[in-house]
Amino acid sequence: MSKRLKFIVATFVVSLLMSVVNRVVFILYNYTMIAAECSFVELLQCFRHGLVLDLSIAGYLTALPLLATIVTVWQPASWRKTKVWQRVMNSYFAVIVFIVAVIECGDIGLFEAWQARIDAQVFIYTPKEMMASLTLANILGALAYIGVTVVVLFYLFSRISSRWFLPQVCEERYKPLRASAYTFILIIAAGLLFLAMRGGTTTATANVSKVHFSHRSMLNKIAINPIFSLIESATTGDDLARFDYFSFKKAEEIFANSLHCSEAQSDITNARWLTMERPNIVVVVMEGMGCTITESYEGEEPVTPNLTALQNEGIWFENMYASSFRTDRGNVAIFSGFPGQPTMSIMKLAKRASKLPGIAAALNSVGYSTRFFYGGDSNFTNTRAYLYSTGYMEVIDEKRMSLEGHRSKWGYADDAVLDYAAEEIISRIESSDAPCFETILTLSSHEPYEVPYKRLEDARLNSFAYTDECIGDFVDKLRNSAAWENMLLILVPDHSTLYPTSIGNHSSERHRIPMMWLGGAVREHIVVDEYMSQTDIAATLLAQLDIDHSEFIFSRDICAPGCAHFAYWTYPVGFGIIDSEGKTIYDSASDKVLVEEGVNHDERIEVGKAWLEKTFIEIRKM
Known part of the structure; x- marks a missing residue:
């Protein structure tokens, strides 16, 4: 039984270290950009705060091996075949490490252009469209990274499986009392694994915003686990109500009021810039x-x-x-x-x-x-x-x-x-x-x-x-x-x-x-x-x-007379508004203001949220 537990623990630890090592590689690859903004001590904080999502992903990757381990405790004699179980576990680990390697490689390579960790937006673009942005050196580097990652991870997982899982498969079937005791222990392990997967015991389950700890967005981005980011955004990306901050009536009211300003007069009010009606x-x-x-x-x-x-x-x-x-x-x-x-x-x-x-x-x-x-x-x-x-x-x-x-x-x-x-x-x-x-x-x-x-x-x-x-x-x-x-x-x-x-x-x-x-x-x-x-x-x-x-x-x-003059933009996790009196940039993932210059920040945040909500209100109508 101790070998079964060692198998689960080792699988979990390797999965966890995989995320930690990936963060190191991510930092090294984007070092010039990151070093300009972050100190060594701050980077260490990224590892600490990012641990909650790293643990969650390790839990998900260990879930199926744990289920297989529980099955082997009760398996009938006809199932006790090492080669069959070896194929099952090797197939699982081969698929997992390949998917992980591709996600991590894409995340590292896209960060400089996107300035965000990989998410479901990657599915918007076809492989042909994404390949058009890459040089031959990029492609060869990506293939090398994926190849090395797959080989190393598969070797580690297969060694763990052959050492601590497969030897138990051919054991004689346990008597019911002993099997029940072992199952109880494994269920406790499953409970701990579940806590890791959900991000702890608090009411808030694991999500990307949990790792946001700084007013500086670069540190928060480094703390994010790319695999978790992709999974979360893929499962919530079609939720057109995710940016609902107000009641429908309130959002409509704020949006409508934002378009006009009774005091707005400028040199271009009622201006006619063209010399003809149909150029x-x-x-x-x-x-x-x-x-x-x-x-x-x-x-x-x-x-x-x-x-x-x-x-x-x-x-x-x-x-x-x-x-x-x-x-x-x-x-x-x-x-x-x-x-x-x-x-x-x-x-x-x-x-x-x-x-x-x-x-x-x-x-x-x-x-x-x-x-x-x-x-x-x-x-x-x-x-x-x-x-x-x-x-x-x-x-x-x-x-x-x-x-x-x-x-x-x-x-x-x-x-x-x-x-x-x-x-x-x-x-x-x-x-x-x-x-x-x-x-x-x-x-x-x-x-x-x-x-x-x-x-x-x-x-x-x-x-x-x-x-x-x-x-x-x-x-x-x-x-x-x-x-x-x-x-x-x-x-x-x-x-x-x-x-x-x-x-x-x-x-x-x-x-x-x-x-x-x-x-x-x-x-x-x-x-x-x-x-x-x-x-x-x-x-x-x-x-x-x-x-x-x-x-x-x-x-x-x-x-137009009374037009409110401001600019509004969105970026992967928030929005910004700038006008003649200042600018405000808001991060919706962490619910934090990243930039405050000038005055009227609360008003800009309210207007920005209303514009974001109104955007998705209109999309839902279409």
Whole structure:
């Protein structure tokens, strides 16, 4: 009997050490980023606070071996076959260690880009989409890590099984009294295992928020067990009521009041920025082109000289913020005026996404033709279905372009796509009297940052410099054509990028993005200082065109009298709000405020919670 208990204890201990060692590897792999924020003593605290989830995962992994051990106490003589039990246990451990290795590898590799531990969002993206972000070195490193982890863990578990479990299988069947005594002992062990699995004896069961112990988010992230994070988010990710903070009536009231401010007056109130009612509209969505990039230098070299120069033309929006941190969510924010969600992507829910409003649909209703250009696969995160359902008449992607030149894993390089789009747009405008709405999504400034261009040493910055040059050439082509006179050209990113990595995924710097309106249809050069979000583009644009925008309930016309000027964004575990009086960033997992600058923090938290709840109220209606 002692060997059976040793088997259970050893399995549990190895499972626990597996999580501890993984945390060490995680820290070492991301050391540069982590060391900039955390001291050695603080890192030790991450191990202590993270223990509750490590114990929980160890309990889950030990549960089936414990059940098998109880079965062997009562098994009939015909079951006492070592080879059969050996196959059962080896199969179990082989499957478990492979799954664990893949999860841990994905978590370690994605952290720099996501700034969050792995969760169910990973299932939003297909293997093809995720592989497009990886270099050959990344792939080989991942395979090596998975291989080593599988071999080491399987060896340990199989040794434990062969030493302390299998020798007991062939023992003679115990007499009922003795078997009952052994079973009682194992049931006590099961009870202890259950306590580990549920996270202790308190009313709150194990959950990710239990390991949050600091106001500094990096420490909390390190403490999280990635396997637990993935399981928890996968089993709760479809809970559309998880962000219900208020009663329905209260949430609606706070949300409605947040849109307006009786004292809100600014230089842009009732402003008319366009010289015509029906300009041809071109929107270029610039992959990841945040302000931390456009305001960066490598030595004395500006990263994006073309975009910097264009800020002095047309309308420059100084305080524009991305709604979220992914392309699929950014596109929905821009074209549907719908906020990003922390833990899911509505674009992936085709049935619900089909009920979103769209700028393209609104423009269709007044006679615009609408097209979307993308140099990659438009099926990415259900993009094609979303575009058609929100009003685009044509979606032109890599399958229709057949272009020459450089291709990355994501698709055609930006120079080829923007050249192609410029020719198509100019041709459409010159050959048709109907106004057009043309959209281009760039892709080259995305991991793995492989571009046919070399100006800067840093691969990431160089890819953005390349896209900047492509956009400069694109603008010049349009400017030098007759189409420019009646054109409104909008340049805006889908989201920002985590550069430098020290800024944190939740920060306002991570979400501030450039936006400019250019073209012959723009009345004059002005700088708009008012705070706004991507979600406000829809209402603001349609209002300038005198088109109804009432169905865009999250979108504010920033020129409307009484409009409350603030920016709202979400990140994987919370939200942020910034306005002229300060900013507040809230972590919903730990129910803690991460950043407080200025005044009115309680009010911002209430508004942010109401916006988050309202977002999911509307999703549930769809």
